[in-house]
Amino acid sequence: MGDATSSTTRWVPWRVAPASGFEVDDPTGRGSVGIVQIDERQFVVLNTFRYSDQGVENDLVAKLVRGGMEQSQARAAVDRARTFVPREDNPTDLASVPRFMRWFEDSYGKHSLAALIHDELISDAVNSGALGSDTLSDRFFREMMRTSGVPWLKRWLMWSAVALRTRWVAGGYRRLSIVLWLLLSVAGVIATIGSAGALLFDWPWLFDWPWPVSSPGWSLTVALLMIFIAAPLWGRQWAASLIAAVGALWLVPAAAVTSLAWIVYRVLEGIARTLRLR
Template structure:
């Protein structure tokens, strides 16, 4: 595949200084490989210079998948060129990675995943499968692979991929949304049973089954059985369910702490404290 892009003319491409071996290149005349951002409100930034992802193995895999999905070779090259290149725009501010506040103990909105998250946001539009790659699921996969080359650890990037894949299936509607609802119900049952069984084994919690080890095994099996409801993204379903075993309780605790903080801030405002 060609390395030329729609922003080659007059550009100064250098490796991204945060992760020089990531495949990300930044248009930076200074040669430092810095991505410049300007904060425009409480949550959003405007990126000032262009950047692109140029890892050959990732591009080759993406090209093969597009062609397999029925896209012509020339069209696939143009789609990849557009998908892998970010062009600055004042009209399109970014919040970097959209990490909920109660989950920021797990990951920040910025880090080695920053450029991958910005490109992924560009590929996901209001309508399903209407981005440059014509497939939100493929855009999600591209996001995961960009995080891999950027050095994001295995479990973290797969959990983040699961989160965006969940959104993709929900937006698709129809059977995909229905299968997601069924998966969620089965996963809730499995996770609840797992926690209860583990508590009965370790802490001697009251449990209706005399041998909680069997309900523990059944709970793990149910999580695995539910994963195929995600179709070809079954691994996302498995990772999401397993991750929820420890992410949900910790996230709930962090969310509760956040609510307490907001209540205290409201009290401070009511008292007009300065």
């Protein structure tokens, strides 16, 4: 495939994960990606870099061609998508990981370059990136993390997070399906925790639901089955639904605890400011 950069570019394997497929334009030969912090949360990337994996690239091209794009156009689109060119007018916060989830994954790591490219492919306008498909861009993000060495469960959870965002931004029935899925998920998490607690630790059973979920055992069975029943609400990204549902069983309670701790911290900081402590 052709390059979107000049012939003087020196491509060096990314030093963080040399076998990842990421190559950095680094004249020093170290394979480093430089960043400059411009405010409390935003950075500017200094190096051009690209993702080069023939198998992943060919898969993207094939999917674009099946979607109706000409072969040459598809290859040009993939070339644009896989190459990151720094722009000062487009700062980044690296990977957009919420504060209450930083215990699970930082905003930087082996996924950093994949996240930067993914952010370039996703905007507020639906399907406006180089690949012309937010869903395909999300899949590309997952594949880049795979070759970068991000563990299986972590990269699939991160993929499910961006897939959730994609369906929400699409609006219409897709957003309504996500709202319904979230409501079912909250009910499922509560039922699963309550049922497991009643079965394993003799917690009091507080749910007087009609048969067949009137007992903890039946309630737990139905809650687990709902993971598969609700999956079609994510459409073609149904696999992301399964991963998100399983992750929610332990991520949501942990996130709730860390969120509460963050709120307590903010309150204490407010008190300190009010007292003008130094």
